[in-house]
Amino acid sequence: MSVNDSLSRNRYVPAQKSHITLADNLSEEQFALLEKICPAGLFQRNAEGQAVINYRGCLECGCCRMIAGHSIITQWRYPASGKGIVLRFG
Numbered sequence: 001m002s003v004n005d006s007l008s009r010n011r012y013v014p015a016q017k018s019h020i021t022l023a024d025n026l027s028e029e030q031f032a033l034l035e036k037i038c039p040a041g042l043f044q045r046n047a048e049g050q051a052v053i054n055y056r057g058c059l060e061c062g063c064c065r066m067i068a069g070h071s072i073i074t075q076w077r078y079p080a081s082g083k084g085i086v087l088r089f090g
């Protein structure tokens with residue numbers, strides 16, 4: 001089974017607001033780091049060139065928080081109770 005096949009088995013209950021906040025004006029180097037870190041590929045540039053995160057697909061693995069640090073990820077919390085990913089095992 002591929003990684004994409006595994007990810008597609010997860011179910012998400014999206015919150016209204018992102019549980020992850022990015023620092024303003026990330027450098028290309030900082031953004032490239034986020035792109036490499038996230039196993040779900042959630043960090044993107046919007047039409048205006050701003051770094052954004054598609055938080056609704058977050059795996060809640062915490063890799064971006066642990067590796068990028070507070071200067072890039074200014075806030076990381078678990079989504080509110082009952083929201084976020086519903087992992088399926090097996």
Ligand code: SF4
Nearest residue numbers: 038058059061062064
């Ligand atoms: S917690 Fe994991 S899945 Fe969620 S944005 Fe960070 S690296 Fe990506």
